[in-house]
Amino acid sequence: MKRNQSKTTVLFAAFCLSLMLCTFASASETPPAEAAQEATEEAKPKLTVSLELGEVTYKHYCTPCHGMKGDGTGFNAGSLLVKPANHTDAKFMSERNDAKLFDTINLGGVEVAKSTLMPPWGATLGDEKIKSVVLYLRELCQCKATKSW
């Protein structure tokens, strides 16, 4: 019985010591509020509109339907009832100005009276990435807009 009691005391003391050490260790770390701020700043790097960002974004999100070359022949294209647009078609693309392309990507096909099979990307990508993708679309079609919308 006595041995058991002293064992319990030793265990209890060890437990207290580890608690103290933990409290001490966490107190010396960055305060949680600051740490949280650092984390969000890291997770949200400041984006700038660029062709490079557009290309990376396009290749990640758009190629499954529009194809690696942007010609509308992605691996999903065959199973869609409406064919994905061919972004290398200069005539087709020049009939859409940058604002219209932005709206199409941001809000989806349905917002520009096109198929709902073209999804809305606003919530996933945000303005900078969409503007960058528009730059990349102009690179793919090697064309400028000839219409006002």
Ligand code: HEC
């Ligand atoms: C799930 C397949 C799918 C994905 C992924 C997709 N699209 Fe589309 N997209 C379509 C389809 C289908 C159409 C044709 C819609 C129509 O003609 O009604 C289309 C059409 C378009 C058009 C032409 C709309 C017009 O004015 O006629 C643009 C521009 C476009 N997509 C851009 C993009 C961009 C940029 C991405 C990536 C951020 C993307 N799409 C991702 C399926 C997709």
